[in-house]
Amino acid sequence: MEITEKKQDSITILQVSGRLDSRTSTELEEKLNQAITDGENRLIIDFEDLSYISSAGLRVILKTAKMMKKNDGMLILCAMQDYVREVFEISGFDAFLPITTTSDDALCQINPG
Amino acid sequence: MEITEKKQDSITILQVSGRLDSRTSTELEEKLNQAITDGENRLIIDFEDLSYISSAGLRVILKTAKMMKKNDGMLILCAMQDYVREVFEISGFDAFLPITTTSDDALCQINPG
Amino acid sequence: MKKKIAFSLQNNLDELETLRHKVEQYGVTNGLPDKTVFELNLILDELFTNIVTCGYRDRNVHWVNITISIEKNLLAICVEDDGTPFNPVAVKEPDVGCSIEKRQIGGLGIHLIRHMTDSISYRRLEDRNVITMTKIL
Amino acid sequence: MKKKIAFSLQNNLDELETLRHKVEQYGVTNGLPDKTVFELNLILDELFTNIVTCGYRDRNVHWVNITISIEKNLLAICVEDDGTPFNPVAVKEPDVGCSIEKRQIGGLGIHLIRHMTDSISYRRLEDRNVITMTKIL
Ligand SMILES: Nc1ncnc2c1ncn2[C@@H]1O[C@H](COP(=O)(O)OP(=O)(O)O)[C@@H](O)[C@H]1O
């Protein structure tokens, strides 16, 4: 797994590539906790190059989503590959997490106007 | 927890004192595995100075008892304090493990004749 | 008399020594019988060991909160952790009456807790497991 | 065609990389669709991760045995470990339809396995957990 951080329209986007599993999820969790501690309350995670996710990855996403919600913030996921998206759907995460097709869509949704 | 090994009438006796819990049980397990590897198939564990045991300790005893049984060997426990004995009874271990009052009784039982 | 104590342990088995000291101290302060102190220690050890060994999926430091209090002839024990959801009340009893060959290695922790308490209840509160037990003195 | 493979992994999460390679190789050899390879990897990952994180009470090295085979249109998967007795079939389904506030963190591993397989069975054989699953191709 690799994480690249970038800013666009003053929104932080984390591009997560590779495999997000019980071996690698701690690294993403630390990164996300750091972002929240730094005061980010709008975040986009770009999964375009994510080829694999397990429940360990879902755990980190749910934890982050809960924290963002408490801070009245917003977390958007985008650009998931089909199999990754299926994992989110089976787990019912698509019911409370916005998942957009592209990172531009995510930016529009998070930064209206 | 401390383990002292002694031989009496050519039988190995392990005196286990202190607290046998999830912190210390691995040490006892290693000692018991070593004894079995060394070819001991009759063993006495003397619990006279054992003041505490948790399910982690029971686990090691059961594992050892199973291995001894397979080797047609014999494991005897002796000299348990009341509270420790109660833990063995609640767990039903007294049904298949000989538990004697003194280490001499254990020696008699393991070395008849 | 200090009838209530509250303390926290890190998710590390070395904390079993802290637990032991807390429980023994509490026993002395409140004049509890040795048998009660032994059982109280065992109940908390089993829950704590399970939380440390099965409860967490990350490598971070977590705190397990424990409170013990006495109300009339009732000892009340509460254990709270922020680990994965786990309801010990729902765990099936192991078969403790079978032969050594059939006997399973494991599943005794919760069995011992059931025998040494008079009630156990479980709630999931926000992202925490809260286990409350009572023991008649 | 090599329709059956068997391999063993140590109880260490780094072995997930070995698992991945084995599964991908198997997929190529037997011409499995990418989606099947993904799901097969996920099923095995979830079980293996659980065994490594919850299954053992000592610090020893243990081996988890995995076999995968194809019989007609059925993929058969078997995972065997010498950890504490644990029956995944008996685990209650998590509530996956509630609001984010109520949503529990955890319990998704077995849920995913159920969705991605067509049958799961569990046996305790001597001191081993044996989980057998099938998946229609
Ligand atoms: N805090 C916990 N978090 C998650 N699972 C737990 C927890 N405590 C216990 N368990 C589950 O309950 C099972 C039974 O626990 P226990 O009776 O202590 O026996 P053992 O740990 O020896 O198998 C464990 O194997 C594990 O699956």
Ligand SMILES: Nc1ncnc2c1ncn2[C@@H]1O[C@H](COP(=O)(O)OP(=O)(O)O)[C@@H](O)[C@H]1O
């Ligand atoms: N191999 C195992 N040994 C003991 N307990 C297990 C094992 N696998 C799973 N468990 C128990 O089943 C529970 C549910 O597992 P799972 O669905 O993967 O979710 P999670 O691990 O995220 O809580 C675990 O919390 C644990 O109590």
